[in-house]
Amino acid sequence: MNPYNYLYVAGLLFTIGAVGVVVRRNAIVVFMCVELMLNAANLTLVTFARINGTLDGQVVAFFTMVVAACEVVVGLAIIVTIYRSRRSASIDDASLLKR
Amino acid sequence: MNALTTMMLLPVIGSILVAVIPSDQVLRIKQAALGTTLLVAISGVLAWIKFDSSNTALQFVESAKWIPSFGINYAVGVDGLAIVLILMSVLLAPIVVLAGWNESEGGRWSPKVFYILLLVLETMMIGVFAASDVFLFYVFFEAMLIPVYFLIGGFGTGERAAAAVKFLLYSLFGGLLMLASIIGLYVISGANGGHTFDITRLSELHMHMSSMTQNLLFLGFFIAFAIKAPLWPLHTWLPDAAAASTPGTSVLLLGVLDKVGTFGMIRFCLALFPDASKTFTPMILVLAVISIIYGAFLAIGARDIKRLIAYTSISHFGFITMGIFAMTSQGMSGATLYMFNHGFSTAALFLVAGWMQSRRGSSTIADFGGLQRVTPVMAWTFFIAGMSSLALPGLSSFVSEFLVLVGTYTRYPVAAVIATFGIVLAALYILIPVQKALHGPTTPGNENLSDLNLREKIAIAPVIAIIVALGFYPSPLLNVINPASAHVLEVQGFTDPVPSESAGK
Amino acid sequence: MVTSTTLVYLIALPLFGSAILLLAGRRSDKWGHLLATALSASSFALGLYQLSQMLGRSTEERAITQKLFSWINVGTFNVDAGLLLDQLSICFVLLITGVGTLIHIYSISYMSHDENRRRFFAYLNLFIAAMLLLVLGNSYLNLYVGWEGVGLASYLLIGFWNQKPAYATASKKAFVMNRIGDMGLSFAIMIAFATLGTVSFRGVQEASHTASKAALTAIGIMLLVAATGKSAQFPLQAWLGDAMAGPTPVSALIHAATMVTAGVYLIVRSNFIFDAAPTAQLLVVIVGAITLMFGALVGTAKDDIKKALAASTMSQIGYMILGAGLGPAGYAFAIMHLLTHGFFKAGMFLGAGSVMHGMNDQVDMRRYGALRKFMPITFATFGLGYLAIIGVPPFAGFYSKDAIIETAFNAGGVKGILLGSTALLGAAITAFYMTRVMVLTFTSKERWDDNQHPHESPLLMWIPMAILAIGSVTTGFLFTRGHALVNWLSPVVGEHAEGGKVLLQPAVVSGLALIAVIIGVGIAIAKYQLSDVDSVAPQNVSVFTRVARKDLMQDSFNEAVFMKPGQALTALLVKGDDKVIDGAVRGVAATALGTGSTLRKTQTGFARSYAAFILIGAIVLIAGIWVVTQ
């Protein structure tokens, strides 16, 4: 199968993620969209590792997973704090800082 | 030690001295400031005496590396034009201190701050005329805005904050355009023999510029100077600033700071961009002539005495600019002499206006009336200063104004002819306030004004003396100015037009 | 040329006096007037000494110079502070210092009740100094200094009682209108320097031989403009009437005898230019002719004695200008009329001052009448001046005015006839209005209030009047005896060109003039002596009288054409400066602020919109790079 198709899939996933970030209100969902984008990137990396025939892409993908895990830790902490303060996980509610 | 560096250091030392005197010893502070400025004035006069007017090269030269990797030096040196302007600045400083003995009080901050700012400003005033490194010049040019800004905003009257901001923004805008041009020069110098800011070396650079580049760089400098000078239509900051600041500050602002603009036109616009200067000369002359007439009309229409003086200055700066760009020896020397004379006649006007204002509590012309009978000395001083401002023969301004006109006429008759109408308008803008404020019956509120006291008389006497003396005998200054202005013209490749009907033709 | 080291003292003495009096202030109140008079007198003495020296030298060596120092020296523009005393200037020196000294003496008494008498004398001395500089300067630029100097002194003296707003305005008006003339002088100097390369009299004279007619015409016209300003000639005549606001001695000295004649001096001094520039010369005679009629017509309608005399002055100077415009034939006569006029008009002004002195400063002639009985000396001296001005032989005016009329007739062609007739008609009108003054003041019935107590003036006042009256009687005869003045001046103004076609013989002209005078006098006597005069000016008068009373609408004209538009322009510019120029500046600031406020709204506070920026930004970035790359 043409490995470029994986790139298209990854691009699609990335777009879905990016649009999701813009359109969804729930902080958790938004964050999941970001994770989707990261995974799209991972898919791209792995595809390129395959195309280029080097392992570097796969290594990067591993790093990415670790980093994403760290992000989850920090992110959920923040989201939970907000939720406890506001009783809401909608990011549109957190819009006091503006102008 | 180098005379110029010494003169620049003295006020700094003085300001430190003022800073260590406790704030409550106001008299001591004033004495320290006066002493310092007097000392600087003396060293200025000594430098002027020592100056060799037959030598057209820069004198009192000193150079030290400052930021070597950018080719920036602390380099000072003066020619005949600069030494005259430095002389004017350092002579005005003690007069301002003495004349405005009490104007430092009642400001937003203590008198101490006033004198520190004033002394720092004096250093920069000297530096800006003495710098022979373009970068150094720019540093002084911009940095001197800050003390003036605080002097206006902190010690002025009326809409002082707004006026200070307007002044600063206008100047900064011009300064930034000039910075762009300076960067341009720097880059071009880097491409042609290494980065430098040395005025002499930069003045050879125009050979390596396209005319487009030269025009743009010229405009960067010129607009900055035209704002400073100020030239129509970039003048609207001046009346506001002059009306809001203390008389002393106004004197330094109009008398000295604004001269940086016209001085800069000679020193930088002409020297660095000779071809562009020629290209823009017609446009500049038009602006200058408009300034002359426009400033005069606005002065005629002014209701506030300080705004009036500011507008007269716009007219006078028009004359100076016209003289410079006439490119004749009479125009150039006349313009330089004009700068000096304008410093003193405007100083006299502003100081007296300030005294009138402090006595009456108003600077609106209509509030005064019949002062000649109540305060004859003050009225006379104002009158003489006014006569100098309208260039009455026998007073200093006449010589310079006439030189400018005659010098311009030989090359640009139309400009000179239109500008000459300014002398009729000048009669109006001086005599209208004279009539309203000094003549006529003494109006209510003016009956008990006190005449000048001894301190004020001592402060104004040298100004009047200089105005009169230079009217009759301008040679001491002209002898210094002439070789320098002739040198400028020679470098520009101009020779005076030959009389069209002379026997030699 | 003979050099001198003492010329400067002529000027320095009164200048010194002025400075002392002004600087010493009230401390010199007691002796200030004496010092000033003494200094003026010593200047006169010096002048006499110079005259005697000059007479002792041969004709070619009579002119002497003194270089004080190099004044302005830039490039080829080299002007020395230098003085020149020649046959022309010595006339003026003696007139200025002589009449000046007399008026100093007169003023000691006239101004004795004024608390600022010292200041008055300081101004007088300043005027003497400036006027001497005007006539002694050896270049146009030096002359210019004196030219504006007398303007300043005149301004100060007209406004001496400036607590009255009208007087302050009058002084300002005089200065400003003079400045318009000064502008002409500036132009003349600029053109001279640009075309001839020099501004000294000698240099310009030498260059004028080779210079083009165009250049000389331009210089000449500009000099004429200058002369019209200073000498109150048409069209810059409007200030002179108002200048009567000054104390009467001032009117006598400055606005009759000396300063206002400076224009004549300027034209005569520049004879070499006008001789070579016929167009300019023609304009000179036109201006002179118009003004002499103008002044005469205004004079017929004035009820204010000083204004009537002022109008007369204007008219008489018109004669002088006319004479000066007639070229070598007329220069000397212009000067002669100037000198005789200096005597009789100064005398009459002092007489008018004497009348006012006796009449509580009343100036309205309709409130005078029959003063002959109360002021015999004043009547006598004024009467002698009167006879001189209307040109009754053998009084001074007869000689000088006749000479000008005659020269005018002989100027040739239609021009000569027109000019001659104008001058002749002017003489008739002069006779009319001067008789009117004389009659209304001295010989008609009493028209003053009961609280007036007319009385003769003190000795110090009438002695100068008497001396001037003697001058009015004798000078004409002295000057013409053996063509004394004509010959005296010829080295300066060129040989008096006699001959050519003579239209009318001198005797005929004199006869015509006398007839004209008799007609004028006769009408005036019929109108004012033989019939009653209202003590209030009648209002139901012809439109001509009304226009003449309003100075032939000169002020209305200036107001409508210059002042009102000027004021409107000023107001417009003031508004425009604020609204347009500063408005543009403020507009830029407001635009920046407005843009900031608008762009600020993009910061909605919603994280999702920020994410959208990033997304859109990324897309644009990619698109941008894509476009660039392709």
Next chain:
Amino acid sequence: MNFTAPVLNYALLAPMLIVLAGALVGVLIEAFAPRASRHNSQLFVTIASLVIALSALLRVRKQVSVSAAMGSITFDGAGVLFQASILVIAILSVFLIADQENFTALPAAVPGSDEERHSLQTDMRVTEVYPLTLFAVAGMLLFPLSSDLITLFVALEMLSLPLYLMAGLSRRRRLLSQEAALKYFLLGAFSSAFFLFGVAYLYGYSGSITFSGIQASIVGGSGNDVFLLLGIAFISVGLLFKVGAVPFHAWSPDVYQGAPTAITGFMAAATKVAAFGAILRIFYVAFANAEWQWKPALILISIVTMVFGSVVAISQRDVKRMLAYSSIAHAGFLLAGVIALSKSGLEASIFYLFAYGIATVGAFGIVTLVRDSAGEVTDLNRWSGLGKRSPLIASAFAFFLLAFAGIPLTSGFIGKFSIFSAAYESGSTAVLIAGVLSSAIAAFFYIRVIVLMFFKDPVEDGTSVVIPSGLTTTTIAVTSVITLVLGIYPAPLINFIASSAFFIR
């Protein structure tokens, strides 16, 4: 497949390792030390590790190596300068952080809850901010030294994640603070996704993840240009987000305002140095030869950023937001250094970054001092008359603002001059002109604040300037002095930068 044991040059990595070790010690202290002693010991550990790291860095400052960590880290002169700047800024920032008045007592407590009240009463402290700071610093130290994409990504996350948390630690107005943390986090994660996507495409383009590998591919020109384009674009989004360039700037005003002020200062100064360090390295080393692809876009972003930041800053009413927009504008100026793509551009950028970072820390340090009973006062209107209340503090703030505005005799001027001249030297006239114009606009709001502080009367609403703690005083004093010295005599630093600013490949 063969594995070679990694060879690490510990001497060169020491600064980072020391900071990381300090952070770990901090975590241990957090876990085991008694609550009362935590603050002092944390502070000590933090400052000690930063200082030791700095001295370790200075010991190896002359060394150069591409293989400090198997080609993942390049240790060169520019890197040393970035690291040193970051460490100096970090030390000064930690002094501000040590003033615990700004931090919440218990981050986990719900705002307004009993728990929070209790924590405040018992004077609990957020000592975890210290290890977080150290982690962030470690990430920042790594970021500009990274020479492959993995390291770059890891460093990016390493510096970002702690900052997300730190933004939410404010003691007062906690909802705002938490909102700032949330926005920062979500948008940060979003942008790092872009970054990573870019990494993937670059890898796809060159088959290598090292900068030198990418550069080699670009030179070779064999790869698919679409991948390169996507790679550069996406990676730029991530990097430009960090520096706050338009249109990726939107987070910064909100986060600057919401975060505790000391953190804002640290973030604004240190992050900018680190991020620009990374940008400079990747663009100078990896993308230099694809200049024609990215330069126009970057020029556009630079211009839009400087103009947008300046214009919007004018209308700000909150001092922290104003400084945020000011920092956006400065990001635009700094991008000019990237665009220059020359040695002088690199030098200028480094000088600018250091000067700007120092002044920023000082300015935010002063913001922490202006308070009322409810905490910091950041509403600009309530700053009016500050010059009367506390002349020294107000003067220092004014001085920093003048430095931001680039007035001569401040470090900002030298920075502005050098960076614009570098940009112009490389041919970017548009950047020069836009820079000059937006500087003029920027001057507008800096000066407005000065007017507010000095020329307006104080409002009596309880706003006051607290007496700064010793450490805060130190920070403000040191930053002021550095800003002044770099303005007057920058030659030593410039020479030092010139001698060591280079990237090796």
